[in-house]
Amino acid sequence: MTQDVDMADVDVAPADDLAGTVLLSADEEHVLELYDKLQELQLQVAMLRARQAYRPPHTTQATVEDVKEAQDQLLDARAAYVLRNSAVANVMAVNPILRAVHNSTHASPIERDLLPHVEERDSASVAVSKQSAELRGILDQLASTEAESLRFSRQNVELAAEVISLAQEANRAKEGDFDSPRAKQERESLERDLKRSRQKWKIIKGTASAIVAGSGVDWVRDPELREVVLDPE
Template sequence: MAPKHGQWAHLRPEEVTLLDYAADDSRDIITLSDKEKLVLQLANQIQEQRLEKALLKQEPESLSGDNVEEALATAERELLEARATHTVRRKAARMVLMTDPILKAVHLKSTIPPEKSLLRLVNRRDVLALAQENLASAHSAVLEQLSHAEVENIQINQENQKLVSELLELTKEDSSWRDRLQDAQLASQLDELEAELKTSQAKWDTMKSIASAMVVGSGLDWADNDTLRALVLDESDD
């Protein structure tokens, strides 16, 4: 079923086209007869029995009390080797069996319906491989852009913190202008604003402490998140 384009509004047109190609298509489904399903089931059973037979052919070794761990390690290694050998043989045999029908389908030399229906599936496989490759490239590009944006954001935050620090230092160095104020009403308003600022700052510190405690107690991995880490460790400049 093709995806609704409204769900992918953030994607570029070519990426939406790739998703359309990769969507499921009911025409790709091949209906097998009961006899064909039975043949496939029996073939799978034969493969499993061959694997069991290959494993049973391994000669069991007697285990002595001194070399039990070494013997178990050897037996495990031989088991893995036998299974790997059987798997390689099975894949080789399957590839040989698959090659001839696919070649007939591609070169339009098919004589039976199952072989004829393979052509569309082969084309579908190639389209999906192409779509997967392009989507993987797009995904890598997006991750790279995100990484650059995060680095740029960190640099901007650091620059902002530096500027704020410089501004605070400049305002601290010259406070004599308050002594030169002649307007009593303006001085009173200034005192009120400073009192409100202190009250707001105290409320902010309380809220930040509560939020920090909630983050720590939530079980989130805050150490790997710059924003949460700054909140918990109070890395931001006041």
């Protein structure tokens, strides 16, 4: 005896969802759960051993050197832990990926299902690499622009100083007008302009130096960029 089933009541997953989902058997899911549990237990055991091996310092209060040493040890331990887990995961993933990519006759269904995900991962890696190269080019252009802006600002300061020097010479040439109110007013105006130019120059210099130093550009090998970062004036 058959039972009629309304097709509207049946949930059918989209084809894209089925293609992008790795179907795991109950045994495979159980193995993955056990592997995660094993990593968690190993981490807990390592923490317990570290606590047992810890010997507090003789002083009641930790010094700056003690804190720094503990931080370094923590970073070393974390790096070793992450590196080990990454190496184990990579080793375990090599054979299934190779079988999926080369369509091995010995590949299991789950290994064949890995191929779309491997291709997607490779495409993402290429895209990230391309974006990183574009970002590097933009940072290089930004550093060059900042260096050029810095050079123009320096020229403005030098020109302002030259204008003041010429004005002072002109005032000295006029024997009776050097101490006149008009000459004094002109000198004060030029000195204010020079002061503003120097302040603007220092702000631009500091900003450009910070941008170049923090951009990741190899400014040490570039004489112009090195001058931007290291030149005190």
